[in-house]
Amino acid sequence: MTRSQPDEQDYLSLFRIYGDDLGLLYREPDSDRYALLFEQVVRLLIKPSPFNRSLPEPFRVSARRYHDGDPATVKHLGHPANRHFMLCDLHDLISLRSRVGRSRRKDHP
Secondary structure, eight states: OOOSSOOHHHHHHHHHHTOSOGGGGGGSTTOOTTHHHHHHHHHHHTSOOHHHHHSOHHHHHHHHHHHHTOHHHHHHHTSHHHHHHHHHHHHHHHHHHHHHHHHHHHHOO
16 A cells, blocks of 8 residues: 555554544544544554655644654553544545545646
């Protein structure tokens, strides 16, 4: 699925596996159903790529610190609600950027 340099489609494909509405995360705040998704997103975020560099730095920094085992970050993201918040924010950002990009491409052939 992913190339050595992740792009928007890698994230969208990964999120699509979990459905169109990641808001379900908040209806199951203590569930670890999305733990694998979180781990996969972290692995994407830590890879250098033009797309990743276009994302807000806090996503990349948190993913790097989590991956590297930073105690404070691991403790913080050890709580499902905090992981879910990060996943939903990233999902919403990437989905919005994708929709805007598709809209612009349709408007400017």
